[in-house]
Each structure stands twice: as structure tokens, then as C-alpha cells.
Amino acid sequence: MASLRTLLARPWIWSFFGALLVWLATIAFTGGYGGGGMITAALSLAVFTVIVGVGQMFVITLGPGNVDLSLPANIGLASAVAMKVMDGNDAMIAVGLLAALACGMAIGAVNYLLIWALRIPPIIATLSASFVIQSVDISYGRGLQIKPPPGFADFTNWQVFGIPVLAILTVLFTIGAGIVLQRMIYGRSVLAIGQNIRAAWLAGVNVGRTRFLTYTLSGALGGLDGALLAGYFRGANVDIGNEYLLASIAVVVIGGTSVAGGKANVPGVWGAALFLVLLLTMLNTFGVSVGVRLVLTGLIIVGVITAAGGQKALR
Amino acid sequence: MLRSLLPALSLALVLIAIAWLNPRAISYFGFSLMLNLAIPIALATIAQMFVIAGNELDLSIGTFVGFVGCVTATWLKDAPLLGVVILLGSIGVYALLGALIHLRNLPSIVVTLGMSFVWQGMAILILPKPGGKAPDWLLALMAFKPPFIPFPIIAALLIAAVVHFGLMRTSYGVILRGSGGNSAALKRAGWSLLRTKIALFALTGLFGVLSGMALIGITTSADANIGNGYTLLSIAGVILGGGEFVGGRVSPIGAVIGALTLALAASPLLTFMHIPPDWQVAANGAILIIVLAARVLISRRER
Numbered sequence: 251m252a253s254l255r256t257l258l259a260r261p262w263i264w265s266f267f268g269a270l271l272v273w274l275a276t277i278a279f280t281g282g283y284g285g286g287g288m289i290t291a292a293l294s295l296a297v298f299t300v301i302v303g304v305g306q307m308f309v310i311t312l313g314p315g316n317v318d319l320s321l322p323a324n325i326g327l328a329s330a331v332a333m334k335v336m337d338g339n340d341a342m343i344a345v346g347l348l349a350a351l352a353c354g355m356a357i358g359a360v361n362y363l364l365i366w367a368l369r370i371p372p373i374i375a376t377l378s379a380s381f382v383i384q385s386v387d388i389s390y391g392r393g394l395q396i397k398p399p400p401g402f403a404d405f406t407n408w409q410v411f412g413i414p415v416l417a418i419l420t421v422l423f424t425i426g427a428g429i430v431l432q433r434m435i436y437g438r439s440v441l442a443i444g445q446n447i448r449a450a451w452l453a454g455v456n457v458g459r460t461r462f463l464t465y466t467l468s469g470a471l472g473g474l475d476g477a478l479l480a481g482y483f484r485g486a487n488v489d490i491g492n493e494y495l496l497a498s499i500a501v502v503v504i505g506g507t508s509v510a511g512g513k514a515n516v517p518g519v520w521g522a523a524l525f526l527v528l529l530l531t532m533l534n535t536f537g538v539s540v541g542v543r544l545v546l547t548g549l550i551i552v553g554v555i556t557a558a559g560g561q562k563a564l565r
Numbered sequence: 566m567l568r569s570l571l572p573a574l575s576l577a578l579v580l581i582a583i584a585w586l587n588p589r590a591i592s593y594f595g596f597s598l599m600l601n602l603a604i605p606i607a608l609a610t611i612a613q614m615f616v617i618a619g620n621e622l623d624l625s626i627g628t629f630v631g632f633v634g635c636v637t638a639t640w641l642k643d644a645p646l647l648g649v650v651i652l653l654g655s656i657g658v659y660a661l662l663g664a665l666i667h668l669r670n671l672p673s674i675v676v677t678l679g680m681s682f683v684w685q686g687m688a689i690l691i692l693p694k695p696g697g698k699a700p701d702w703l704l705a706l707m708a709f710k711p712p713f714i715p716f717p718i719i720a721a722l723l724i725a726a727v728v729h730f731g732l733m734r735t736s737y738g739v740i741l742r743g744s745g746g747n748s749a750a751l752k753r754a755g756w757s758l759l760r761t762k763i764a765l766f767a768l769t770g771l772f773g774v775l776s777g778m779a780l781i782g783i784t785t786s787a788d789a790n791i792g793n794g795y796t797l798l799s800i801a802g803v804i805l806g807g808g809e810f811v812g813g814r815v816s817p818i819g820a821v822i823g824a825l826t827l828a829l830a831a832s833p834l835l836t837f838m839h840i841p842p843d844w845q846v847a848a849n850g851a852i853l854i855i856v857l858a859a860r861v862l863i864s865r866r867e868r
Binding site: 314315319364367368369370371373374377378379380381382384385386388389392496499500503504508509510539540541542543544545546547548549550551552555556 | 675690693797847849850851861
């Protein structure tokens with residue numbers, strides 16, 4: 251009983267609870283049909299939100315005003331870069347992935363350079379950067395039908411006993427991210443900066459380097475996500491990352507990470523991503539129109555956050 | 566002193582760049598064309614400024630403007646009374662959001678993020694396909710051509726003056742800004758923080774409604790996605806105008822100037838400046854970066 255109570259006290263449990271509830275509602279509607287397939291599909295799609303969500307989580311944890319709005323543009327450009335470097339050739343998969351990572355890291359580094367050199371709020375810096383990246387992507391990927399190599403497309407769609415391999419790898423990655431956040435100097439520095447940037451600086455935390463690394467990390471994860479998305483959907487395009495602006499912020503906050511910074515929650519990102527994907531599947535299964543689907547999605551997000559309640563001293 | 570002049574200097578910088586690239590643009594017709602969308606952008610920026618004054622952020626203002634646009638192009642024309650009721654009701658929804666955010670101590674980013682889906686969904690339900698038509702009186706108002714000074718400039722001056730007076734010169738305006746500056750002090754002085762939050766959100770709703778209506782008056786018909794870009798534009802406008810995310814430090818005049826700067830940067834005139842369509846979005850970003858860089862240089866010299 252006591253262990254159940256400590257489990258319920260964890261903020262991330264609610265997002266998993268919500269995901270389970272939505273899944274049950276859907277299979278109740280279909281009469282138990284397709285419940286397993288739904289989980290497979292949800293896991294495959296949630297992976298992409300989780301990867302950028304973790305990057306966004308590190309950035310948001312740095313404190314109020316820190317957010318990476320360049321992720322959609324970053325994903326779009328990296329997807330094009332990866333597909334172009336791979337050039338449909340299985341032998342170039344690793345090189346293409348590295349190119350996408352490098353592209354994302356460069357974008358992250360430029361973001362921090364703008365924040366640092368111009369002393370502007372990260373929202374504005376990453377927003378301005380995303381405009382420029384978008385143009386680069388449009389002119390770089392113009393008129394190209396870029397397909398992934400068959401081996402890469404198969405890898406991103408690979409399943410073992412109905413569980414996507416990419417999802418397993420992403421679970422390992424998120425466990426790693428949790429260890430980095432809670433047990434390593436870098437992660438503790440991110441949390442310390444988010445709680446009180448001045449106190450962290452006085453305590454000897456290298457604030458500039460930690461923030462630089464965090465924006466670069468977020469950029470790198472955006473780049474990786476772009477390459478994987480292009481593999482999964484069998485092609486790169488400029489708009490491939492558009493939905494991940496709102497999704498990356500939403501999963502972080504629904505997952506229990508504080509927008510005031512200094513308090514991150516890794517498992518919650520998974521729960522919230524599954525919740526959002528399953529919610530979409532449920533509304534599609536019910537056969538509602540796009541308009542109704544959007545209204546319900548919005549009301550449920552507001553409802554969830556109201557029920558979960560805010561913490562003290564937010565924003 | 567120089568710092569408060571920075572937004573104006575930014576605007577001057579962009580104007581000089583335009584005059585240098587295309588001298589013919591500096592004319593009555595040129596300004597009317599370049600500042601075509603300045604009125605709705607300025608109104609949306611003012612809307613965003615009110616929530617920022619209370620240390621909150623509204624990520625739904627863009628889709629809200631789109632929703633208002635759809636109502637304006639359908640019900641406000643065909644059944645004006647119902648249209649007015651819906652628009653007033655939507656301001657009421659904003660007020661309720663303010664109350665909810667205060668009472669449950671919720672992060673406004675998430676609540677308004679959720680609401681952005683709601684407004685967009687309702688806009689699609691009202692107008693599944695682009696269409697509708699603006700009421701005639703609205704079309705006539707937005708097509709107004711005063712002598713000598715283009716209408717967008719007069720409207721911008723009017724908006725800036727009215728909001729400046731209301732927020733910076735009245736005693737309740739001070740209370741509203743104080744709720745972002747030092748809420749604890751305000752509470753101890755006996756003011757209701759719930760009421761200030763409701764007031765700020767209701768004002769955001771009101772100016773969002775005005776922005777949507779002005780937009781439809783210019784474009785003549787609506788589309789559910791018409792306002793989507795306004796969320797980020799409005800935030801950028803407030804910051805360009807010298808506002809800050811926390812501390813209740815905002816400036817209505819600065820916000821309007823910031824909105825004008827962005828409207829110029831996003832104007833159709835970029836096409837005539839030999840900038841290929843692929844790079845027009847980049848030009849917007851570059852202008853933002855250059856203006857902000859200039860700001861840093863100026864404030865560094867001041868120190």
C-alpha cells in the first residue's frame with residue numbers, strides 16, 4: 251500500500267494512467283478489436299515525439315523563457331540532409347545519420363550563439379533561427395524526391411513480436427537521459443541552473459557551457475529525429491517536423507516537467523507522448539471530424555493540466 | 566533614455582534599409598502596401614502584451630485570431646447579433662482562462678497551448694473551406710484612405726495612444742502591471758490578484774477579437790488557418806518593442822512599433838527587393854537578428 255502511494259505521488263504516473271484510459275476507451279468502442287495493433291502503432295509514432303521531447307525537456311529545465319522553437323525547422327532540414335547524404339544507398343546509412351546529427355548540432359550551437367551574443371530571450375533567438383533554417387531547407391531540398399535507402403526504411407519500421415525496435419532503443423535512450431539528468435554533473439548543472447541561475451553560478455557551475463551543451467543536445471536530437479522520420483515515412487519534406495513544435499512542448503509539460511525550470515521528468519515524456527498519440531487514434535476510431543478532434547484534443551490537454559494542478563512558484 | 570528609444574531606432578533601421586533598396590517604396594502608396602497587415606499584427610501584439618504584463622504567455626492568440634476571423638466572415642455578416650454574442654462569449658472564455666490559471670496555479674503556456682487546438686478546431690467547424698465574406702461596414706472601415714497619411718499609420722498611432730494611456734497612465738493600469746512586477750506586494754496592499762489576472766486575459770481576448778476583425782476587413786474572406794503565424798509574430802513584436810517576459814515590464818508604444826517593424830519585414834515588398842521567394846522567410850529572421858544585434862550594440866555603448 252505504501253509503495254502504491256509513493257507511486258501515485260509521482261507526477262509522471264498520471265500521463266500513463268491517461269494513456270491507459272484512452273486505450274481502454276478505444277478498445278471498448280471497437281469491442282476489443284485491434285487493441286494490440288493500436289499499441290504497436292502508438293509506440294512507433296510516440297518514439298519521434300519522445301526523442302524531441304527529451305531535447306525540449308533539457309532546454310525547458312534550464313529555467314523560465316528557455317525553449318527551443320527551432321525544432322520543426324531543424325527536423326525538416328536534417329531529414330533532407332540525411333536523405334541526400336544516404337542517397338538511397340544502404341552503405342551510407344551511418345554517414346547519413348552522422349550528417350543529420352551534425353546538422354542538428356550546428357543548429358543548436360547557432361541558437362546558443364544568438365542567445366549569448368545578442369542577449370535575447372531564447373524564444374526569440376530560436377524563432378529567428380528557425381526562419382533562416384526554413385529558407386535553407388526550402389532552397390536545399392527543392393524539387394527533390396528524396397527516398398531513404400531500403401535498409402534504413404526497413405530498420406525504422408522493424409518490429410519484434412509487435413514491438414517496434416526503434417521504441418526499444420528509444421526506451422534505452424530515455425533511461426540514459428534519466429541517468430545523465432540525475433546522476434551526472436552535466437545533468438545536475440542543468441537542474442541547478444533551472445532552480446536558480448545565480449546560485450548555480452556562485453556555486454561554481456559553468457553556466458555558459460552547460461547552456462551551450464543543452465541547446466546543442468536539443469539540436470542534435472532534432473537532427474536525429476529528422477533522419478528517423480524520413481526513414482519511417484519513406485521520404486523527407488519541408489513540413490515533416492511541423493507538428494513537433496507544439497507536441498514537444500506539450501509532452502514535456504503534461505509529463506510533469508516544471509515550465510519554471512529546475513525540475514525535469516523523463517518517464518513523463520513517454521507517458522505524455524503515448525497519451526497524445528493514443529488520443530489521436532481514439533478520436534480517429536470514433537470517426538469524428540478534424541474540427542471536433544482538435545477541439546477535444548485541446549479540451550483534454552487543458553483538462554489534464556487542470557486536474558494535475560500546478561506547483562507553487564510557477565512562472 | 567536611449568534604451569526606451571531602441572524600438573523606434575529598430576524601426577528606423579528597417580525603414581532606412583527599405584529606402585536604400587527601393588526609394589520609391591517611401592511614398593503614400595508604398596506605405597499603404599507595405600503596412601497592409603500592420604493593423605491586425607499590431608492589435609495581436611497588444612493582445613499578447615497584456616498577458617506578458619502579468620508574467621504569462623498566450624500561445625493560442627494566433628488560432629484565436631483565426632477563429633475570430635471565421636466568425637467575422639460568417640455569423641457577423643449573416644446574423645450580426647449572434648456574431649456579436651459569440652465574440653463577446655469568446656472574450657468571456659479568455660477571462661475564465663485567466664481565473665483558471667490563477668486559481669489552480671497552472672502554467673499559462675500549457676493551458677493556452679491546449680486552447681490553441683480548441684480555437685483552431687472551432688474555426689474549422691465554422692469554416693471547413695476558405696471562404697465567407699467580411700461585413701460591408703468592416704470592409705469600408707479598413708479600405709479608408711485618409712489624405713496624406715496612410716490609414717495603417719494613423720490606426721497604429723491611435724492604438725498605441727489609447728493603450729498607452731490605459732495601461733501606463735491610469736491607476737488601474739499600474740495595478741495590472743504590478744501584478745507582473747511584484748504580485749506579493751500587490752496582494753499585501755489588498756488588491757485581488759484573481760481580478761487583475763481576469764482583467765489582463767479579458768483584455769487579451771478583446772484585442773484578439775479586434776485583430777481578427779481587422780484582418781478579415783483587409784483580406785475580405787476567411788480561412789481557418791489565417792492567423793496561425795500571429796502567435797510567434799505577436800511574441801516577437803512585444804520583445805522587439807522592449808518588453809520583457811517577466812516583471813510586468815511592457816511598453817504599448819514599443820509593442821506597436823515592434824509590430825510595425827515585423828509587418829515591414831514580412832511585407833510583400835520583399836518580392837520587389839530582388840529577394841527570391843525561397844529566402845523571404847530567411848529575410849524575416851535576418852531582420853529580427855540584425856535589429857536585435859543593433860540593440861545590443863547600442864545598449865553596450867550606453868553603459
